[in-house]
Amino acid sequence: MDPAKLPGFLAQRLVKAAIVVLAIVVCNFFLIHAAPGDPASVIAGQSGAADERFLQQLRTQFGLDQPLHVQLWIYVKGVLTLDLGFSHRQQMPVSTLIMDRLPATLLLTGAAFAFAITLGITLGTLAARRVGTWADSVITVLALTFYATPLFWVGLMLVLFFSVWLEWLPSFGMMSVGANLAGLALVLDVAKHLLLPALTLGLFYMAVYARLTRATMLEVADQDFVKTARAKGVPEGQVVRRHVLRNALLPVITFAGIQAGQLIGGSILVETVFAWPGIGRLAFEALLARDYPVLMGVFFATSVMVVLFNLLTDLLYAVVDPRVEVA
């Protein structure tokens, strides 16, 4: 990669990214408002009693009595100044709601991501090097199993086994509430709560990485430059690391880029089953309650993440494979 080209490349990509994000914001706005029902009718439905005046008061308070284009303009103006609006339903700024929930989600998805990548690539490499042996068969079958099993079922089975039968791990939540833990004890407590959901979320991606790594490594291992490396006497470990794995990693990076983009929004199911206080549930509940500003705020954060990770993926290609140029 030519370092001189980097600033220009970045600037160009960032401008494009901003335009994409803005277009997404506008699309989201219309999509969300196209769903039947509005926050006022939801609240009326949940309260078990309402009258016209009550609905009118709520709609005025939520700004829903304004024409749609005015609402859009107010929202876009807000987003441009990084003001994501206010959730009238929960009486809190959207950015506070999101920032409160973001760390939990990042912890969960980050742990799952790290677990999936490390174990996936390791297992894939191992299988490729021992192709045809029992180790390869075990890894392939495991990977296929986790690839094909629905997430929620894996989650439920893990809970049944570790929480109900063995009683080793808690079945829900992020920490022991009211225990007033601090320091190492708190870290251990959170880790105990984190294990099952992170495993549940990570197993599918682990399977994907293992299968991908194995397949591409087998493909690369047959190529001429690998034979050349072996012929000139490069030790086997170095051949695998420098020549095979490095070249086999490109598709893995592509996929990791996609997974990383979903770090924020991709864990609704696991967050629900394990009562993990993350952002996926915030979005899901906002959808059910028609809490428009919160939902749009989460969509905005998610789209920014996706765009950023795409950019990062492109840069990583160039680092891993110098033949790829940024442009």
Next chain:
Amino acid sequence: MSISRRGLMAATAAAAGMGPTLMRVEDALAQGIQPRRGGTLTTILQPEPPVLQIGVNNQGPTLIAAGKIFQGLVKFSPTLEPLPELAESWTISPDALTYTFKLRNNVKFHDGTPMTADDVIFSIMKFHMEVAPRARAIFQRIDKAEAPDPHTVVLTLKAPFEPFLLMFDVTACAIVPKHLFDGQDYRTAPAVQRPIGTGPFRFAEWQRGNFIRLERFADYWKPGQPYLDAIIYRIVPDSQSRRLALETGQVLMTAAGDIEPFDTPALRARPNLEVLTTGWEYFSPLSWIETNHRVAPLGDVRVRQAISRAIDRNFIAQRLWFNIGKPATNPVASTTKFHDPSARIAGFDPRAAMQLLDAAGLRPNAQGVRATIKHLVLPYGEVWTRLAEYLRQSLRQVGIQLELESTDAGSWARRIGAWEYETSINFVYQFGDPTLGVERTYVSSNIQRVTFTNTGGYSNPRVDQLFAAARDGQTAEQRRVAFSEVQKILVEEVPQIWLMEMAFPTIHDKRVQNAVRLGTGVHASYDDVFLTA
């Protein structure tokens, strides 16, 4: 109600200031259990409420958790007798127009300010009048609200209103601190985020999506109470996870809709758990097949009668709800006042249903289908989907094809409110008295494009008249006559097809004592709840 009886009621109410508390401790002692100070009750709240300020938000979960933070002037026994809470006694004038409440004089809000008559009058006349539609409809009948001294509140009504006291439970009219709301927009005042009440527990911490923690309020007006140090409400969105949390002892109690009815038999079998279905008498939710009379053939009384006779309510109660709740017999639940047991809907009889459909001119076609009706499935959990499937099956037996439509809570509320449905399922709270919770579904003056009004569009001038007579009736006896007649008319005309007198299971570890003592069950203040070691 005769004058002497009213006087007696006031006297017993005053005496009851000590009564219920003593009885409770006696009950406990009779079982060899001494109330024990300390411990934390961990339970579940679902779905997560948006705010914990009663009035600003009146959803079920809000009322359950905030019922520990706030209190009403009175509370209600399972038979709906008023018991003293913030009012230590009250009298009702012989003309039934003037209600005089004597307030306790040692009550403090959680910020240390004493609670006075000013706060009570502000709560009734300003706060709830402005924010809560149900309170507004009733409190508009108040002519004057006066405080002759800081611990007396005198409310004068424009006309007698017999069910008036039922509006002073915490779930209907929580007493809020005037100094934190007056002069502000009540919905956005800072106190909405940090609720301050007079209850035994004060708001401590809320990690959204995770838990709400309430702490013991040391300056609570009952000496030595509450017994618990804290109550923690965990937010657990998945019903199977909630069941697991209870089974593994990670929470000690579940309530309301936390546990699906079909999970209760397994939990009943566990020796450490107790399953209660009492504690919903004040609300007495009644479920029905909501029918839109504007859509043919549902406007035809014979068709509604046929649908009603084609369903086996015993099956629904036993096989879908596992005996949590019981079959409905008429529009007024048996736990609501003025229920007339002699007014009963006709029983399960598919043959009679088919004759009624024949009479209505709905003949079966080649496939045996007489009519096709759409049904909007109530999106409140698995059991409602099962109910819709059962209805489809049993109506098919008599030749009605039910087409199920799925939806989410937001769309459901909007479509019912906009009359854009053919049939659905609905259930509403009755609030102890048909005037408060039944009338709204059947009188033509309440045909509105708003959820939980007379959305079906039923209209019968005689029914309107009778509900009005019952509403304005000065004595309970006058009201009873009108309510009995209206129930007899309604069971003939089946404007809505009633299904179940609903209840919800309160399931708790046997160490939890006094979980359900009142007609409001888990909505009570919990100042008397304790954990045995």
